[in-house]
Amino acid sequence: MSIDLVRSREFSSQLFDWVRGKGRILIVTHDNPDPDALAAAFALRHLFEVKAGLDATITFGGVIGRAENRVMVEQLEIKSVPLHSLDLDDFCVICMVDTQPGAGNNSFPVDREVHLVIDHHPLRAETQRCRWFDVREDYGASATILYEYLLCNDVYFSTKLATILFYAVKSETQDLGRDWGMADRAAYLNLLQLSNNRILFNITHAKVPADYFSLFGRALENARLYDNVLVFNLYEIPTPECVAEMADWLLRMQGVDYVLGIGRCGGRGVLSLRTSAQDAMCGSLMRSALGDLGTGGGHGMTAGGQIDPLIGDRVALQRVEQTVTQRLLQALDRPLVEGRSLVAGAA
Numbered sequence: 335m336s337i338d339l340v341r342s343r344e345f346s347s348q349l350f351d352w353v354r355g356k357g358r359i360l361i362v363t364h365d366n367p368d369p370d371a372l373a374a375a376f377a378l379r380h381l382f383e384v385k386a387g388l389d390a391t392i393t394f395g396g397v398i399g400r401a402e403n404r405v406m407v408e409q410l411e412i413k414s415v416p417l418h419s420l421d422l423d424d425f426c427v428i429c430m431v432d433t434q435p436g437a438g439n440n441s442f443p444v445d446r447e448v449h450l451v452i453d454h455h456p457l458r459a460e461t462q463r464c465r466w467f468d469v470r471e472d473y474g475a476s477a478t479i480l481y482e483y484l485l486c487n488d489v490y491f492s493t494k495l496a497t498i499l500f501y502a503v504k505s506e507t508q509d510l511g512r513d514w515g516m517a518d519r520a521a522y523l524n525l526l527q528l529s530n531n532r533i534l535f536n537i538t539h540a541k542v543p544a545d546y547f548s549l550f551g552r553a554l555e556n557a558r559l560y561d562n563v564l565v566f567n568l569y570e571i572p573t574p575e576c577v578a579e580m581a582d583w584l585l586r587m588q589g590v591d592y593v594l595g596i597g598r599c600g601g602r603g604v605l606s607l608r609t610s611a612q613d614a615m616c617g618s619l620m621r622s623a624l625g626d627l628g629t630g631g632g633h634g635m636t637a638g639g640q641i642d643p644l645i646g647d648r649v650a651l652q653r654v655e656q657t658v659t660q661r662l663l664q665a666l667d668r669p670l671v672e673g674r675s676l677v678a679g680a681a
């Protein structure tokens with residue numbers, strides 16, 4: 335058994351000993367959860383049920399906007415309750431997955447106690463004050479940590495559970511191409527053979543509404559190139575995940591190594607940073623780009639950020655775009671060149 339698996343076995347068995355006999359459990363993910371957050375929450379709830387006989391509720395702020403993720407939740411029956419509708423005093427144990435207390439990307443009140451944190455973002459000081467935390471920065475997905483808990487506790491992988499976890503590792507690491515480690519590879523390969531390939535196809539080929547395609551046009555129209563850095567502004571967006579999705583798409587452009595995207599959803603600024611440079615540190619680049627404007631974090635090749643609130647008209651969003659672009663170029667040690675529009679004829 336690898337060192338990682340021994341760590342997983344010891345941590346999880348001690349955790350279950352502690353949690354047994356406790357009352358209701360709440361599992362909080364980051365706002366607008368992605369497949370990794372949803373899968374980690376689902377697997378943790380399953381573990382509590384099987385190993386401790388306890389019910390847990392999955393919750394988060396925001397919405398699940400991305401078409402793929404909606405199909406995932408529907409077809410694999412991942413049940414959750416909106417955070418704002420809960421009375422938090424009803425819960426005895428609070429868990430966080432794929433996010434950490436005070437990280438800025440979850441809506442759980444910062445003054446409330448969190449008992450358990452399982453995550454793969456850089457460890458925060460607040461997390462170290464929690465009763466239980468297992469934070470592995472070298473893991474590509476939180477789902478991989480949960481996969482190991484299930485594995486070393488001899489929990490049966492139903493097709494549903496395997497498919498959820500597999501899709502999480504697949505999408506989070508872009509099929510082991512981005513911020514992945516050997517643990518993710520082991521999880522990916524093992525889970526693939528247990529997964530439902532028809533549901534996986536339905537998720538990756540989710541139908542999208544007609545106005546989804548207008549986002550591509552808007553991203554192109556408002557994209558500016560600063561040498562190998564591309565910055566785009568989507569302005570008002572229907573769901574926060576659009577920014578990351580467009581950023582992933584534009585990163586495929588030849589000669590572009592970094593993509594920074596901006597948008598606003600529900601009065602909140604949403605930022606996403608992507609790179610094709612394997613040795614980059616997007617999390618800290620995002621924080622440099624935002625400075626005092628907002629909060630952000632992430633991994634080597636991806637990062638997210640938020641400005642809450644982001645008020646004002648179109649010009650206000652353009653001003654934010656200029657500021658974060660300048661700061662990003664500075665952090666990357668690039669000359670502060672004048673950006674040029676990607677599409678001929680655009681502003």
Ligand SMILES: [Mn+2]
Nearest residue numbers: 370432475476
């Ligand atoms: Mn994650």
